Amino acid sequence: MKNIIIIGARGYQSNYGGWETFVTNLIQNYKDKSVKFHIPELNHNKKENKTILDKDGVSCMQVYTPKIGFVTMFFYAINALKYLKQYIKKNHLENVVVYVLGCRVGPFYSFLIHSLKKQGILIYLNPDGLEWMRDKWAWWIKECFKISEACMVKHSDFIVCDSKAIQNYIDNKYKKYKKKTYFIPYGAYLNEKEEKTELVENILKKYNIKENNYYLMVGRFVPENNYELVIREFRNSNTKKDLVIISNVEQNKFYKQLQQKTNFLSDKRIKFIGPIYDKPSLLYFRKNAFAYIHGHSAGGTNPSLLEALATTKINILYNAIYNVEVGMTSCLYFSRFKNDLVRILDKCEQFDSKMIKKYETLAKERIKSAYTWGKVVEEYKKIW
Numbered sequence: 001m002k003n004i005i006i007i008g009a010r011g012y013q014s015n016y017g018g019w020e021t022f023v024t025n026l027i028q029n030y031k032d033k034s035v036k037f038h039i040p041e042l043n044h045n046k047k048e049n050k051t052i053l054d055k056d057g058v059s060c061m062q063v064y065t066p067k068i069g070f071v072t073m074f075f076y077a078i079n080a081l082k083y084l085k086q087y088i089k090k091n092h093l094e095n096v097v098v099y100v101l102g103c104r105v106g107p108f109y110s111f112l113i114h115s116l117k118k119q120g121i122l123i124y125l126n127p128d129g130l131e132w133m134r135d136k137w138a139w140w141i142k143e144c145f146k147i148s149e150a151c152m153v154k155h156s157d158f159i160v161c162d163s164k165a166i167q168n169y170i171d172n173k174y175k176k177y178k179k180k181t182y183f184i185p186y187g188a189y190l191n192e193k194e195e196k197t198e199l200v201e202n203i204l205k206k207y208n209i210k211e212n213n214y215y216l217m218v219g220r221f222v223p224e225n226n227y228e229l230v231i232r233e234f235r236n237s238n239t240k241k242d243l244v245i246i247s248n249v250e251q252n253k254f255y256k257q258l259q260q261k262t263n264f265l266s267d268k269r270i271k272f273i274g275p276i277y278d279k280p281s282l283l284y285f286r287k288n289a290f291a292y293i294h295g296h297s298a299g300g301t302n303p304s305l306l307e308a309l310a311t312t313k314i315n316i317l318y319n320a321i322y323n324v325e326v327g328m329t330s331c332l333y334f335s336r337f338k339n340d341l342v343r344i345l346d347k348c349e350q351f352d353s354k355m356i357k358k359y360e361t362l363a364k365e366r367i368k369s370a371y372t373w374g375k376v377v378e379e380y381k382k383i384w
Contacts, residue, residue, distance in 0.1 A: 002035045003093045004384065007080045008101025008126075011041035012058050017220065018303045019101050019128075022186055026380065027058060029187070029373040038087075040080035042072075050083065061087060077104045081112040088119075097384050099124045100156070106148030110155045117157075124383070125156035127170065128300060153177060158383065160184055163300030165321045182383050185326075187373035188306035190364060194287045195280035207244070207271045214242040214271075215345075216289035216312070218282070218304050219296060221247040223254060226295030226318055231262045231270060233334075233341035239349060241269070241290055246282070248275045286311040291348055293341075294318060301326055306371050309363040313356050314348055316341070326371075330362035 009019035012027065027037050038059045043049065049064035063083060065076040077100075088096060098113070098121055105112065113123050127149060137145070153159060153174045159181040161167035167183045203209065215234070219225045227245075234243050249255060249272045264270045276282045286292065286307065291314035296302050300322055308315050309330065317323040319333040327333075332348070334341040351359075 001095065002384065003038060003088075003096045004035060004099065005038040005040075005084065005096065006099045006101065007040055007084075008077060008104070009039065010076075012037075012039040012055055012060050014041070018186075021303050022101075025187060025373055026377065029377045030380075031377075032381070038093075040083070042076050059091075073102075074104050077102070078108055078112065081105065081109075085115045088116075088121075096121045097124065098122070099126065099160075100152070101126050102128045103145065103149040103152045105152060106144065107151050109148075109152045113155065122157045123155075124158045124160055125152055126160045126162065127153065127166065128162070150174070153179060158182065160383070161300065162186055163322050164325055166300045182379070184376060184379040184383070185301045185371055186303050186306055187376040188303075188310040188367050188371050189373065190310050190367055192283055192311070193280065194283035194311075196284055197278065197281045199276070199278055199281045200284050203273050203276075207242075207273055209242060209244060209271065209273075211288040212290050213240075214244045214289055215239075215316075216244050216246070216285060216292045217295065218246045218286075218292075218308070219294075219302075221249050221254065224296070224298040226297055228258055228261055229318075229336060230293055230295045230341065231258070231264050233339070234270065234345070235262060235264070235267050236339065237342045237345045239269070239345055241349075243270045243293075244285065244289070245270070245272045246274070246276050246285065247272065283311060290314065291316055294323060296320070296323065301371075306367065309371075310367045312363070313360040314351070315359070315363055316344055316348070326366070327363075328366060330359065330366045332359075 006023055009023040011020065013024050014020040023039060038061065040061045040063045043062040043064050044067055046064050048062045051062045053060040053062065061083065063076060063080045065072060065079050068075065084098065098116060100123065116123065153170060154177050159170055159179050161170060161181060161183050162185050164183050167181050170181055217230065259265055276285065289312055292308040292312040294305050294308060294315065294317040297318050297320045305323065305326055309327065315327060315331040317327050317331045317333050319335045324333065332344050334344050
């Protein structure tokens with residue numbers, strides 16, 4: 001029996017973000033009875049610390065970490081790694097692989113995995129995107145991420161990158177460490193069933209949204225997803241369609257700055273409808289959008305982008321190397337130049353049904369050729 005422990009996601013079958021989506025889909029598609037998965041889960045209840053929940057055969061270790069703002073995940077990752085030695089010994093685990101998601105732990109990493117390496121356990125690291133590039137962080141936090149990244153790459157056995165651009169960066173930046181790197185992206189599903197749920201009905205009515213009459217954005221409410229750029233350009237366009245934004249919007253500093261810079265509240269076409277975690281409901285909004293706008297400018301292969309290519313007819317992406325790598329010729333691309341996105345919106349609205357179908361087909365073929373979960377799982381089986 002091979003035991004695979006994946007550290008870094010908040011949990012298994014957890015509705016949150018990219019890592020959680022990845023872990024859940026990877027495990028559900030693995031389908032190998034000779035493999036047992038173990039997933040530490042972030043838990044804010046001290047009484048449940050180190051209890052084990054069985055979720056469909058996956059051992060989910062509850063790791064207590066208090067809520068302490070943006071450093072919560074840093075301490076959670078440390079606590080999970082500290083717990084591993086005890087967990088492996090107590091459960092008599094053999095043939096163990098540890099897969100660490102993200103570069104959060106930094107200089108503590110070598111110390112935390114030392115005992116595991118002494119047991120012959122292989123440590124795989126997925127550095128995710130380049131966290132230090134994200135606009136939301138102060139300069140000193142960005143420097144900490146750079147140090148953390150270097151330390152964790154140095155002390156891991158193998159590096160798994162979900163983007164070829166990230167793989168090239170790791171190979172060149174850390175050439176002196178001579179690490180073996182692999183490119184394995186995320187996956188997506190084709191032909192999934194959407195559902196006009198009660199939640200969908202309520203949102204359509206509340207915000208007066210019409211099918212095939214809106215552009216869609218889906219993503220975390222952070223500056224590097226280019227909300228300011230997209231909203232400003234959208235406001236300058238003549239489109240009669242809406243801009244529907246599905247995001248975890250908070251009335252925070254970024255929200256206030258966005259309102260001051262774009263005055264989006266005065267434009268009735270722009271509709272923030274909050275986050276949607278129910279999959280059939282989210283699929284409904286993807287499939288019934290006129291087009292999807294992907295403003296992400298940092299990170300690697302984004303799960304939300306793959307879902308868009310698998311479901312939405314027209315996909316308009318910010319011209320970042322990670323996005324072009326995924327979309328290739330199946331998408332349209334916009335830059336930061338003034339009126340560039342305006343030009344593309346005007347272009348899309350001139351498309352006839354034949355051209356729309358062409359882009360939809362190209363996008364689905366792109367997913368089928370490179371980003372199915374079946375292909376992703378096979379690549380992980382090879383390296384593990």
